[in-house]
Amino acid sequence: MIAPIRWAGDRLVLLDQRRLPLEEKEQECADWRQVADAIRTLAVRGAPAIGVAAAFGVALAARESRATVFDDFLADLEVALKGLAATRPTAVNLFWALERMRRVCLEHHALSPDQLNARLLAEALAIQDEDVAANRAMGEHGARLVPDRARILTHCNTGALATAGYGTALGVVRAAHSRGRLDLLWVNETRPVLQGARLTAWECAKEGIPHRVISDVAAAALMARGQVDLVITGADRIAANGDTANKIGTYGLAVLANHHGIPFYVAAPFSTIDPALASGALIPIEERDASEVRRVGSQLIAPEASPVYNPAFDVTPAALITAIITERGVYRPPFAFSR
Ligand code: MRU
Numbered sequence: 001m002i003a004p005i006r007w008a009g010d011r012l013v014l015l016d017q018r019r020l021p022l023e024e025k026e027q028e029c030a031d032w033r034q035v036a037d038a039i040r041t042l043a044v045r046g047a048p049a050i051g052v053a054a055a056f057g058v059a060l061a062a063r064e065s066r067a068t069v070f071d072d073f074l075a076d077l078e079v080a081l082k083g084l085a086a087t088r089p090t091a092v093n094l095f096w097a098l099e100r101m102r103r104v105c106l107e108h109h110a111l112s113p114d115q116l117n118a119r120l121l122a123e124a125l126a127i128q129d130e131d132v133a134a135n136r137a138m139g140e141h142g143a144r145l146v147p148d149r150a151r152i153l154t155h156c157n158t159g160a161l162a163t164a165g166y167g168t169a170l171g172v173v174r175a176a177h178s179r180g181r182l183d184l185l186w187v188n189e190t191r192p193v194l195q196g197a198r199l200t201a202w203e204c205a206k207e208g209i210p211h212r213v214i215s216d217v218a219a220a221a222l223m224a225r226g227q228v229d230l231v232i233t234g235a236d237r238i239a240a241n242g243d244t245a246n247k248i249g250t251y252g253l254a255v256l257a258n259h260h261g262i263p264f265y266v267a268a269p270f271s272t273i274d275p276a277l278a279s280g281a282l283i284p285i286e287e288r289d290a291s292e293v294r295r296v297g298s299q300l301i302a303p304e305a306s307p308v309y310n311p312a313f314d315v316t317p318a319a320l321i322t323a324i325i326t327e328r329g330v331y332r333p334p335f336a337f338s339r
Pocket of ligand 1: 046047048091156157158167168169233234236246248312
């Protein structure tokens with residue numbers, strides 16, 4: 001199994017996703033600041049993977065602390081929690097994981113700093129393991145929705161790379177493939193950063209999942225010609241009413257799928273649901289650097305002087321979503337997520 005995030009005894013080792021598919025190189029993080037940097041620069045990306053990496057970042061911060069009493073230890077940890085939280089605003093899994101680490105620390109205030117170190121590392125490892133288990137459960141639930149000889153279209157990368165392993169939406173595709181139900185996966189290239197072409201295609205090629213990469217603008221024509229049976233994507237944050245933030249371009253696909261009468265599924269763990277937000281209008285949308293749009297890789301494709309707008313995510317209204325697949329089962333409208 002592709003393992004993008006690995007704890008190596010005293011440091012975190014990430015498969016550097018910025019270099020894929022050209023190079024399979026690992027990036028080592030020996031302190032929490034390096035983890036924050038890896039998240040900010042997309043060395044590690046995808047909502048669940050960001051959460052898992054951040055949890056290990058907190059474990060690293062705990063190891064770095066020289067505090068001898070709990071209050072000083074907590075103060076050191078708060079600096080890291082704040083720094084990690086400031087990396088990317090949209091994926092709620094980041095804040096969910098940081099809050100879980102913080103809670104564990106507070107609950108164990110009676111432990112010595114050394115004991116707390118061990119406890120926080122155990123929690124990060126548990127978050128990692130639970131994520132893989134949730135993905136496998138999503139795969140089971142989701143594969144039941146996939147018809148025989150299915151032609152599935154997906155966006156961005158929601159695979160092993162975007163999680164602790166196996167994947168969410170791509171996990172459902174994996175499960176369908178292993179049951180012999182997948183005819184073909186259409187992989188949207190996913191401009192501007194090309195997570196589909198670079199990462200999803202890399203995972204599919206590695207595992208023999210039948211796929212074809214398409215430019216994002218080809219999806220409408222494929223649907224009109226009856227070449228797509230269902231669309232499935234992941235999520236970065238799901239509001240209480242089911243409105244779903246995901247990689248820019250997802251909303252357009254949902255509109256297209258609805259127009260053509262094609263089911264549009266979202267697969268995400270419960271850690272992606274933000275019960276505090278009543279609707280998608282409240283989800284913060286990250287804006288990233290103009291260079292991502294002006295360039296493809298290092299190649300300039302627009303005048304350096306041209307202004308750019310680069311929102312990294314959009315919001316798909318719940319009304320366009322056929323069902324949301326979670327580790328606890330399949331939710332249909334109206335999306336009443338019970339904790
Ligand atoms: O900017 P990214 O690459 O972190 O965006 C990733 C996505 O939008 C994914 O679809 C989402 O995080 C779900 S990953 C299982």
